Amino acid sequence: MRNNPTGRQLRLGSELRKLRERAGLTSTEAAKLLGVKQNQISNMEAGRLGVSSARVRALACHYDCPDKLLIDALSGMTGERVRGWWEDYREILPAGLLDLAEVEHHATSLRNAVTVHIPGLFQTTDYAREIFRQDVPELSPPDIEHRISYRIKRQAVLFRESPTPLRAVVHEAALRMQFGGPAVTRAQLKHLVDMSERDHIILHVIPFAAGTFPGSGQSIYYSAGPVPQLDTVNLDQSHGPMFLDAEAQLGKYRVLLDRMEATALTPTKSRDFIHNVIQDL
Structure with missing residues (x-):
């Protein structure tokens, strides 16, 4: 679990939330479709929990998102934090x-x-x-x-x-x-x-x-x-x-x-x- 997600991680979570809301699903309903607990969906959407490319694609499928370019772009934002030069300035x-x-x-x-x-x-x-x-x-x-x-x-x-x-x-x-x-x-x-x-x-x-x-x-x-x-x-x-x-x-x-x-x-x-x-x- 991340205590301090980066802006990019927060953005990925926010975009996943938007997809869910466009599908008219609650976080509880999304969790059932994915076979996880509701708090996992909440933590993913808050950027606190890492999301794999496969999971992003699974969520997009459950949310009936037809935009392949958007799904590919969101998949590219997944994975662990890549340490950029700016991390040297944290704190x-x-x-x-x-x-x-x-x-x-x-x-x-x-x-x-x-x-x-x-x-x-x-x-x-x-x-x-x-x-x-x-x-x-x-x-x-x-x-x-x-x-x-x-x-x-x-x-x-x-x-x-x-x-x-x-x-x-x-x-x-x-x-x-x-x-x-x-x-x-x-x-x-x-x-x-x-x-x-x-x-x-x-x-x-x-x-x-x-x-x-x-x-x-x-x-x-x-x-x-x-x-x-x-x-x-x-x-x-x-x-x-x-x-x-x-x-x-x-x-x-x-x-x-x-x-x-x-x-x-x-x-x-x-x-x-x-x-x-x-x-x-």
Whole structure:
């Protein structure tokens, strides 16, 4: 029995519960069909009890789920916890940050929209340090360094053998906020341009001149799963990541991101715009 299931394990359990509820079955009825005790179904759906691929398929059969792609994707989420690099930060960083790294690691593609900060996957060490120095309550120097190293390691998804595709929207406000002063900002923006030239990265800039737009004021991070039902939205809050995965929520944020991209400059014009901001520093 797991005392501290990961976000991925919790998500698998949640999706199994959704399948059961769509089938119109109680946990007691599902337990009878599977030949187990009711508390086993409850613990599986709470992520506290491991689930095998065979059991996921058996449950899907009992629940009359016809979606083979979804069943295959859920089966791929089974098994024991795979120790990722983020596990080194357990007991050091909040659990939500570890769950974010796990979701990011398994994502098939990523979308990010920010208005004040440069996206975390693009941040330089010096820029990230200035961000973390503004945390409330104030972080100790060791805690700041832990968070910096965590943030930099997250960026591995963009540099591995099969890098994760990323589409980002950055508002002009984020480009002009001088965290750490002109030198740090200049280095950060040059790095942003360099990253935008990679084949798997698409970067859009929304200039002040665009005026208002849907989703303004929010930081949206959308991680695509192997099937759309397993996508995840992360809203960056002062108290940590907030994860959303309800179908209506996913649809809403897909539309918001599409509209933000439609408001923004093209990738080529966005790079030119960033170069102009650099010259203004």
